[in-house]
Amino acid sequence: MPTIGENLARIRRALPLTQEQLAENAGISVETIRKLERNERTSARMETLHRIARALHVPTTALIGDASSAAARAEPTQRPLALLELRRVLMPARGLAGHRPAGPQPDQPPTLDAVRAELRRVDQTYHRNDYAATITALPGLLTAARTAAGEADDTHREQAYALVARAHHLTGNLLIQLRAGDLAYAALTAALDAAERSGDQVISATVLQGMTWLLLRQGRLREAEDVAVSAADAIEPRFSRARPDDLAAWGWLLMSAAAAAARDNRPDDASTMIDSAAAAAVRIGERHPDGAHLMMVSGFDRQRVEMQRVETAAVAGEPGRVLELAGDVRGGTAVTSSWHRHLLDVAWAHAEMGQHADATEVLSGIKRSAPAWLRQQRYARDIVETIARPRRRAMSTELTELASLVGAEA
Template identity: 65%
Template sequence: MDTLHALARALGLPTSALIGDQAEAAARAEPDHRPLSLAEIRRAVAPVRGLGGTTLAAPPGEPPAPEVLRRRLHAADRAYQANDYATALSSLPPLLLGVRAAAGLATDSTRPAALVLVARTLHLSGNLLIQLRAGDLAQTALTAALDAAEDAGDQVVAATVVQGMCWLLMRQGRLAEAAELATRTADQIEPRFSRATPAELAAWGWLAMGAAAAYARDNRPDVAADLVDAAAAAAVRIGERAPDSEHLMMVGGFGSARVQMQRVENAAVAGDPGRVLSLAEVVPSGPTPVGSSWQRHRLDVAWAHAEQRQYADATAVLLQLQERAPAWLRHQRYARDIVRQIAEGRRRAMSTELAGLAALVGCTP
């Protein structure tokens, strides 16, 4: 994608115009680390159904109480944000079965809340599957999450699920679709700033940043910049107010720091390492509530150092990420490209630390 975007900038074209048939790339099946086993989460996200709608994944007996299910969901969310994918991956399948069973037994009055719990659990599952590069299964989870949120009539939850779908579309190179989906949904839910809740503002702000990320990659930097400015206004309006604790941590992770990270990301996409480092100076030095966002930001900083041949600084940033989030780093092809750039640009023998990074991300200089 970086190469295509550079070509698009040179030719003055949308990046999406240069994306052709991906069948050959899929057939090559470029090597990657073996993902954690997905068998159980696959069974829970896409259960086998028989005649009459019966499912083979139905748990025996009564499901746990709603408050128990909510506690388990937030524990899985904390594990995911802490890059503990093994814990999240093991806890989500039984949780999915439980929330679906609870929704099936809900009364008319309790059904909306039960469906919201289903939507949030599927949304978290979809996000985790995107991180693990199981895109088709992630799309199944997010589609089901959106259906549940809309059935519940919860616009905020539905909008945050759409943002997850936009992230997936960008991972698939479907930039124009991601941009259109994010902007159209943002227009549909645009809140009145004077009376919107923090969660409503956050959901809209995430969509604006998702659209900005897609437009930046599609070589439309001016549109991307305007959208980031709009997201910044929402972040200012939220201020120190926190969304309701029932939401996933991603909703509460929207704020001015995350908006600044998006500005940095757009500069990296535009191929401007100097601007990346300048904008990054005002981003918090420590992790933010949405850990993967801060980690992705630090990769932009590492890339900028590598582009300016500041290989020691780039390596230091990567080592920090290796210490904090090795499971996350292992799945980042962006990190692999940066490590390869450092390894091939160095003037001395590869250090032990750099060799360890190369082994972690699957880079063979």
């Protein structure tokens, strides 16, 4: 799908108009036109697009294109266009008597194997922190999964709805990262509905873990804890015969509840929940979840539990304790985003103790491996501002680049 800038350049050249002429006719700066056409910006305010469209004598919708990179780069003008296609799928327009505008329909229903393969591909793209590509791929994945579920026979219906749930859960996780909270709630609600239709307890529990993450982001601490604890109580496994899948799903819920309790200034309750999660991780040992659940509950192990202890110490404002605990944590088996989140706690602790060079080094390491992920983290912005605030000399190039990436005031 072409970007806004590509659509703009094609229409402008066909008239023909120079960039300067178009800028003058639209009443906007020529620099805006240039940045759009060079894809330095892949979104713009609707008012700006409307002015350009008037000057080009075309409908505004003729300019709208792929703005996924705008969301991935957290451009200030990226909403609402950056997530337009996802909004169409998750929140379709409705009219009288349930009327919905017709959308593109596949020539034939996708097979469950095809949906499963595409889900695996998009999940890998997400975990590589390629948010722009993930945003672009998700609308098609969601549509395919829903279509396959609608066409599935009785034998395969539960499998189909499990795929619908997993696709919507992945979508919700991405939207939380992008801080599109209301849209994430729509995705996770749809995921939970589909999970219940699948009859798969592990998938339902994992979707609820995503919901608690969203509630935490919204400051709804008690609700987040209640959702996680209630679900954990409902699925609590018998350790003597529990599968790794069940233990991991239960452990993730307990760690979500612990994160909420820590932020509610109840570190002792958080510690108790983490201890229980640690027991589940020990019981899993070297075993792995089965293939059907691997994407949903992967990454839960003893190292991940210890990262949660580090996070709890950071939330409690104990930088020395953070560095003490972090010394025993290794990231070899951790999901990449979890490891990077742990490193932010380490960077915070260094910054709080005045070890600014160490904090900058940790942040720069994250920047090198996951710049798209780091750009979305307000926590990183706060740490950079803490480092930069007391400086009396000009910032280093390294720190300046970090401040620019995360939008810090320095």
